[in-house]
Amino acid sequence: MIHFFGDLSTKVFAVVSSQKLSSEHIDKLSWLFGNKPLLNSASIDAFFVGPRAAMITPWSTNATEITQNMGITGISRIEEFTPVSENYTGFD
Numbered sequence: 001m002i003h004f005f006g007d008l009s010t011k012v013f014a015v016v017s018s019q020k021l022s023s024e025h026i027d028k029l030s031w032l033f034g035n036k037p038l039l040n041s042a043s044i045d046a047f048f049v050g051p052r053a054a055m056i057t058p059w060s061t062n063a064t065e066i067t068q069n070m071g072i073t074g075i076s077r078i079e080e081f082t083p084v085s086e087n088y089t090g091f092d
Helices: 023-032 058-069
Strands: 002-007 011-017 075-083
Touching: 002 023, 023 058, 058 075
Parallel strands: none
Antiparallel strands: 002 011, 011 075
């Protein structure tokens, strides 16, 4: 399942987990992301730029390892996305 943390106007973190996150883990992840809250949504209807779905970034690998060191289990990937306008063309 995918959980979204952040602020739709500045940055969103997508967290892929194999299980539902406990409230303790949500609090830890919120802290890790600069006190950005969990967005209670299964999807986000907006335009964002981030890494390609098939490519796991080094940032994601490091962030995932940090969550393991924090005692959060079941996280397989974390990526960050930046909001852009609908007509944004500055990506490949």
